[in-house]
Amino acid sequence: MYVCICNALRDRDLAQAASHPDATSAAKVFQRCAARPKCGRCIPDVTEIISSVQISRDDTLNEAAE
Known part of the structure; x- marks a missing residue:
């Protein structure tokens, strides 16, 4: 699904970018x-993708530590 229409970025593209350890903000994911964000309407969705990727990564790390 397209999240950022201005840049034709899909949810999977953004999630892949957000999975990088230094991608801690929407600006870094872009x-x-x-x-670059243009109209800014996608910023809340990008922020949500970052949070969900970080939670998933943290869960994976916790499982590996057990």
Whole structure:
């Protein structure tokens, strides 16, 4: 599904960029996608994707530590 229409970025593209350890903000995720937010309507969705990827990554790390 397209999340950022201005840059034609899909949820999976953004999730992949958000999975990088230094992708802690929407600006950094856009940077990893070689794009810049234009209208800004997608920023809340990108922030939500970052949170969900971080939670998933933390859960994976916790399971590995057990």
